Amino acid sequence: SSQGIAYEDVFEGVYYPAVSLYKNTKVTMNFGPDFKCPPQGLKDFRPMSDAASQTMVEYALADIIYHVENEGKLPEF
Incomplete structure (x- = not known):
């Protein structure tokens, strides 16, 4: 119950x-991209290894949007 x-x-x-581990617990994890046991019942899933490249794309797009929105307002260097 909640x-x-x-x-x-x-x-x-x-x-x-x-x-989350407690004391001497050991665990082996597989975040992909080669899944030993792929997630069941999910249509779209990606391995954690995709997260790094996805983050770089998001940062680049955020920078572009910032510069477009602030064009002419930023100081010249």
Whole structure:
């Protein structure tokens, strides 16, 4: 059953929860791209290895949008 709201006003970024360990626990994880056991019941999923290139694309687009929105307003260097 629900224990109530755990967190409020948390940044709405992207989070990748994976595992929590206690004491001498060991775990082996496979985040892809070659999945030993691919996720079942999901139409679209990508390996974590795609996250780095996706982040670079998002940063580049954010920079472009910033410069377009602020054209003529930024100081010359």
